[in-house]
Amino acid sequence: MALRCPIVSVLGHVDHGKTSLLDKIRKTRVASREAGGITQHIGASEIPIDVIKKVCGNLLQMLKADLTIPGLLVIDTPGHEAFTSLRKRGGALADIAILVVDINEGFKPQTIEAVNILRQCKTPFVVAANKIDLIPGWNSKEGPFVLNFNEKNQHPNALTEFEIRLYENVIKPLNDMGFNADLFTRVEDITKTVCIIPVSAKTGEGVPDLLMMIAGLAQRFLEQNLNLNVEGHAKGTVLEVKEERGLGKTIDAIIYDGIARKGEYLVVGGPDGVVISKIKALLKPKPLDEMRNPRDKFKPVKEVVAAAGVKIAAPNLENVIAGSPLRIVPEDKIELAKEEIMKE
Numbered sequence: 348m349a350l351r352c353p354i355v356s357v358l359g360h361v362d363h364g365k366t367s368l369l370d371k372i373r374k375t376r377v378a379s380r381e382a383g384g385i386t387q388h389i390g391a392s393e394i395p396i397d398v399i400k401k402v403c404g405n406l407l408q409m410l411k412a413d414l415t416i417p418g419l420l421v422i423d424t425p426g427h428e429a430f431t432s433l434r435k436r437g438g439a440l441a442d443i444a445i446l447v448v449d450i451n452e453g454f455k456p457q458t459i460e461a462v463n464i465l466r467q468c469k470t471p472f473v474v475a476a477n478k479i480d481l482i483p484g485w486n487s488k489e490g491p492f493v494l495n496f497n498e499k500n501q502h503p504n505a506l507t508e509f510e511i512r513l514y515e516n517v518i519k520p521l522n523d524m525g526f527n528a529d530l531f532t533r534v535e536d537i538t539k540t541v542c543i544i545p546v547s548a549k550t551g552e553g554v555p556d557l558l559m560m561i562a563g564l565a566q567r568f569l570e571q572n573l574n575l576n577v578e579g580h581a582k583g584t585v586l587e588v589k590e591e592r593g594l595g596k597t598i599d600a601i602i603y604d605g606i607a608r609k610g611e612y613l614v615v616g617g618p619d620g621v622v623i624s625k626i627k628a629l630l631k632p633k634p635l636d637e638m639r640n641p642r643d644k645f646k647p648v649k650e651v652v653a654a655a656g657v658k659i660a661a662p663n664l665e666n667v668i669a670g671s672p673l674r675i676v677p678e679d680k681i682e683l684a685k686e687e688i689m690k691e
């Protein structure tokens with residue numbers, strides 16, 4: 348039986364660097380191709396476990412735990428104030444989350460909104476304190492933060508400025524919202540204190556540390572949720588309905604549980620009732636590729652195991668809207684799925 352890939356949502360205020368950080372991890376350039384530099388949709392990409400292990404290297408020893416997660420499905424959300432519903436959807440899907448905060452700007456309205464969403468969903472999270480390269484005098488370089496954070500590599504004034512911004516702009520606002528929080532290297536119990544990982548999406552500093560902490564949190568989550576085995580039919584959420592050349596209307600979806608198979612039926616909620624449609628094709632982006640902005644073509648697959656992003660080609664999708672719940676089931680389970688969907 349397969350283990351479900353934990354879902355990691357990335358939340359935070361507009362332009363604090365969510366997409367850039369994911370670009371650094373994926374080695375993509377999604378942020379620079381967005382209209383006005385603003386994310387307007389939910390994105391999804393898979394990070395395989397071997398990529399995590401490679402980026403983290405020796406740092407993984409800090410975890411004192413073996414990684415058995417198959418990888419992570421990372422969900423990018425928009426920070427612009429207009430997209431509260433997308434943030435809520437991204438927050439609700441998440442098993443764990445990364446809150447991205449510009450360490451120089453500190454907490455902003457959508458940072459606070461994101462924390463409230465995570466609190467409401469009881470989603471464990473870490474904070475990526477981004478843009479440390481902009482701290483005056485900071486000597487930022489690619490690689491682990493723990494190797495760069497010392498008097499040998501940093502001027503004393505830069506270290507002082509770092510501590511001030513870390514406390515004033517990140518720790519204190521979290522304390523004010525009722526959370527204990529500290530620099531991750533100073534945290535003894537991650538169940539009681541929110542870990543802050545300083546990063547730069549520009550230089551890549553801290554990216555290994557962030558991935559290490561996220562993998563650790565995901566592993567803990569997995570061990571506490573023994574229902575993470577993937578079984579049963581696929582449950583998911585519609586991210587977007589899109590016209591594709593040669594395929595007609597398609598659905599980009601997140602499958603958060605179960606297994607979807609080609610030839611099964613799509614059962615999806617809509618404003619005028621439930622839509623049922625026989626699936627023509629299940630298409631998957633390549634690992635590390637972003638659903639919305641793929642570099643490569645999607646590949647047709649026979650089955651999709653949660654959690655994953657998938658493009659679904661099927662007839663009669665004209666009335667489907669983003670945010671709707673979906674199921675993918677064999678013919679004899681259509682009625683059951685329909686009842687489930689109507690309850691959601």
Ligand code: GTP
Pocket residue numbers: 359360361362363364365366367368378384385386387424425426427477478479480481546547548549550
């Ligand atoms: P929305 O999705 O629109 O909310 O924004 P976002 O949080 O995804 O931020 P995005 O990745 O679009 O980055 C916003 C701007 O900040 C871009 O110009 C990035 O190049 C810049 N930026 C992001 N991270 C860093 C960083 O670590 N250092 C510096 N100097 N600039 C950064």
Ligand code: MG
Pocket residue numbers: 365366367385386423424425426
């Ligand atoms: Mg973005």
Ligand code: NA
Pocket residue numbers: 361362363384385386
């Ligand atoms: Na942006």
